[in-house]
Amino acid sequence: MSEVSRPSKRLRFFPEGELEDAAAELDGAPPSMGTLEHDEEFWLEDGNIVLVSSNIAFRIYRGLLAAQSSIFADMFTAASSRADESYEGCPVIHLSESPEDLRRFLRVLLPKSRRTFVGDPSETDASFEQVFAVVRLSHKYQVDDILQQAMVYLKRYYTSRPGLSESADAIPFTQTHGIGAVNLAILTDTPAILPRALLDCASLGSDVLDGWTREDGSVEHLSDSDLRMVLDARDRLIVEAFYSLRKAFGGSPSMYCGDWQVCRDAMRELLLAGMDVGRGGFEPKSLFDSWECILDEADDDPLCSACLEEYHKNQKKVLEDLWLCLPSFFGLNIPGWPTDM
Secondary structure: OOOOOOOOOOOOOOOOOHHHHHHHHHHOOOOOHHHOEEEEEEEOOOOOEEEEEOOEEEEEOHHHHHHHOHHHHHHHHHHHOOOOOEEOOEEEEEEOOOHHHHHHHHHHHOOOOOOOOOOOHHHOOOOHHHHHHHHHHHHHOOOHHHHHHHHHHHHHHOOOOOOOOOOHHHOOOOOOHHHHHHHHHHHOOOHHHHHHHHHHHHHOHHHHHHOEEOOOOOEEOOOHHHHHHHHHHHHHHHHHHHHHHHHHHOOOOOOOOOOHHHHHHHHHHHHHHHHHHHOOOOOHHHHHOOOHHHHHHOOOOOOOHHHHHHHHHHHHHHHHHHHHHHHHHOOOOOOOOOOOO
């Protein structure tokens, strides 16, 4: 019996060149040079190195990047020693970052106007996506000055100072971003960021399980241990938020009160009003509410000037004490917490 013929390993079901691309895709290998697209923002015609992220090619100046990062310098040296891979006459470096993150990073390292994180951080209006990308990549590629400036901006919101950040309203961060902030704190070994970021995570409720979906479609999740820490702390934070309301309006009028009975009745009404607000569900971030909204919504001035002054003094002390205890709610012991008491 004649030997059964076996099919060739390279059946031509693909047009010329496409078989290699399909195999590379299945193997997780870099895409063929023929499938690359020029990045619209960072394709410099006189550039001398090409960074490839996904199927996007970034042509930039190797000397400028190498001068800022020894990691890039070593990568470029290795790429120059290989003659087997080039694109439009330039050595090629394949990177694992998404094109979106690499673009954000290059905007800082190779600015067309000025760096995003330079001088007074209040002059910038960076999104959390930008901060997240810059912190991760500047840490990975050891661009220390950019990392430090990005962390300064991050700490304006995820502060260790008493109370929530004074400038938080001007920074476009949300509670969901707390998931990314926790991961950045662990990556950069910056524990002072954790309590504020974990408080945001606890305020998400069950939504924290969904993670933070980034603009490129990737999802950031808390680690299992951090997730357990958040869920364990949530109930305690809610109980503490309830007691903070009781401390605000559950005490006695000031010893200098002008009409003890009137102010006592008013404080009970304010407490009941706060309870009505809380019936919608106390949340962990309610822990640091000043309950000024309850006073603002009351008819006229419910408390005499002495009792109002006493309220503000007591409330300030309550919030400072709670801020001092915030790390312990998550089982953390952070040296130097808090700052500027």
